[in-house]
Amino acid sequence: MSNTTKTPKTMGTSKTTERSSAQRINWRSTPTYVYLTVVALLVAGPVLFAFVGAFTPTGTIIGGGAPWFTAWTLENFSTAFRNSPLLAQFGNSVLVTLAQASLQLVTSLMAAYALVFGNLKRPNLVLAFFLVTMMIPSETTIIANYLTIRSIGLFDTLIAVFIPFATSAYAVFLFRQAFKSFPKEIHEAAVLDGVGPVAFLFRFLLPLNKPIVMTISLVSAIAAWNGYLWPLLITESPSSRTVQVGVAALSDSLSVDVGSVLAGLAFVSLPMLILVIFGQKFLTKGLTQGAVK
């Protein structure tokens, strides 16, 4: 975590920026601005489309395609909620996301702590046990996992949705990298002073590694919220579907009512949009470290 990578944000506001942009007031960079604005509009386009359309009366969404700012309505949302159990599925997704993210956090914190401070005989072998799983695509093991879940009677339950993801080798790896820079002597001293491993983990390591903990929680939560293939396969009844699968069903059933489908889509994407906006700092930092030299 203590990587030298600078986040885009800090660089964007560095001194050089202010100087150079104050010097030449921008006539030369106008084309760049225009270009970037067009790019931003194109990138944000689908999201804008969904949010504008969600508040536009369906009849006025011209031809069922382009929404125009003619009138505002909340009708689309009530139609969407009336025609599908989207609200209940939203609750399911919240539960799954909380369970999956916190399980991943706890199990990988514990594993990483043992890897670094457990005085293991062959720590690299144990690490390899984790890393190898990152090469196994879940699409390969999905049939076997489906059979496992069916045979232990968890099919069509919320537990089945998150239990296979109760740990994350990637998180173990990132926590291990972060913990390695922690002085071993302090750990030894704390242990001699009678601090137990659990207490050490929560009183020393966690507070000192808040940024990486935030990053991993955020990434875990986003991944859990966005899951699609596994929840689609392992649940069946509308009441145990997650919101991603539910909104796909809504989109099928209301396909002519464009406004309501867009309302459902906007509703589903809102939590993560908010989370990403507020967690931007942690996300950019966490995701670029390890990838950029």
Place this chain on the structure above:
Amino acid sequence: MVGTSHDRLSGTGGLPMKTATADQRVKPPEQRPRRAHPWAWFFLAPAFLVLLTFDYWPLLRTFFLATQGTDLFGAPSGFVGTDNFELMLTDPRFWNTILVTFIYTGASVVGKVLIGLAIAIPLSSRLKGTPLLRSIVLIPMAVSVAVAALVFKMMFQPGTGLFDQISGLFGAGPAGWLTQPQMALLAVVIVDVWCGLGISVLLLLAALDGVPEEVMEAAQIDGTGTLQRLWHVKLPLITPTLFFILITQSIAGMREFTVINLLTGGGPGTATNTLVIDIYKTAFGSGTSDYGAAAARGIVLLLIIVTLTFIQMRVLERRVHY
């Protein structure tokens, strides 16, 4: 099973970049034999248990399933040796699937890198107001693939969708976005590129910002033009990141399910029938349920992903460029 949880964001179908070098550290100097703290295994146990149950065991079981035949009702019909593989490898439809998978993956990776560069390079030129633009470009990261696919599906609707309406303004007829084989393939690639654009731009920006100012200034003093500096100095300096994106997004592309399942379901015909869609349909599709054949396809996917990961580790050992 773990792979899925993070791959879309960080492309961790492969290993994180520092693995190769991180472990070749010096051995601990202590002389007395190391004895694990008694609590260590207890701490490792939960994660171990999950990985054993949902990664290692199903992997073994997949190899076993691949040797099993399937009767008309989808029940296993006993050991058939390598029949599933022979059937698969002699089936022209399977090779079409592989071809589609590689075209899809290749096109979307190239799209993510090129469009990513086209956005990241001007963004990194430190203009005023770019922090806001930088945030906007991250939007695709916040939107789930399912939601993105469904929004695009609406825009691809024949005749009434946004895309056909816009092309209609220029007098063109409906493009058949999801009904013409080649257009459908292009459509799923477009959606996949959009979904991966956020992470691609994020990584490229971090790399471009990391290029030392002095290097660029030195190049400028040497009298190189802006484009020359970009091509001969900046891009070579960020090759490790380009390579990282290339591999991780290739892995993500090979594994993509949501976009295709929601937009085309593999169709029209077999135009967008990638390996993962094929695995899903073979195992759980309506009517057929051939776990043996699906497991064999799963093993092909595994081989592709493992190969890509090894290429990544190999090249990283050699430190792509500096």
